[in-house]
Amino acid sequence: MKPNLIKSHQQILNRVQAAAPADSILNTLGTLEIGNSRYPLVHLTIGAGAPKKVLISGGIHGDEPAGVEAVCAFLEKKFYEPYLGEWEFQILPCINPTGFEAGTRENHAGEDLNRTFHWDRPSLEVVCVKTVFDNGPFDLDLELHEDVDSAGYYLYQKDQSDSVSGLGRRILDAVETVMPLDENEKIEESRADRGLLARLKGPEEMEFWPMAIYAYVQGCRHMFTMETAGRFPMQQRIEAHLKGMETALREFSQGS
Ligand SMILES: [Zn+2]
DSSP states (O other): OOTTOSSOHHHHHHHHHHHSOTTOEEEEEEEEEETTEEEEEEEEEESTTOSEEEEEEEOSSTTOHHHHHHHHHHHHTTTTGGGTTTEEEEEESOSOHHHHHHTOSSOTTSOOGGGOTTOSSOOHHHHHHHHHGGGOOOSEEEEEEEETTOSSBEEEEEESSSSOOTHHHHHHHHHTTTSOBOOOSEETTEEOBTTEEOOOOOGGGOSSOOHHHHHHHTTOSEEEEEEEETTSOHHHHHHHHHHHHHHHHHHHHHHO
């Protein structure tokens, strides 16, 4: 029994397992063993071999549950279905299970995993995430986050080429029908244009590497770090993430 836990990672695993389509591949990249608890770090592949590859992930920050919930909803509502044959989906439902259960941004060791992708010896969660990039290169990386302090939805966009593609703006336009955008001109110290943070540093200028920068270094074409605003109800945050994912997939060919 885990009476003090806010969320159960096992419950998330059960939902992913139940919703995974018959011809998908669910594998365990590694298992965290903390005290008497075991946390399998799972990875789901749907539509293996399709021409375009997308990586979808939630829960690298444990206190941002809408990302994990949105991944489950994406599977349960079969949002991937219209894109089968076109997209191969690689899905990391909950990168930081100990943080997810504790409701903390950091993992059980107090590490913000999204700051450790440049470490020589990152912890197992990050080692496991990195192995997924061996299946790349990805066309699209969709990382589902939340911001408890923000006025509305915003996203970080990083492209492989110097010119910023229009895809981020189209995602924001679509999400705005579900959740207001953060209209501040500066968000988290970066210049923002109606929720779009697209003038981001390259890996050589960064003191730490988040997952999106690792994806960039691994040759992924378009990285999106998508942030719902924690002030809105959970269902609205899930819908904002679903709308963002759906728009990214649908609009990709026009935006790349
Ligand atoms: Zn986050």
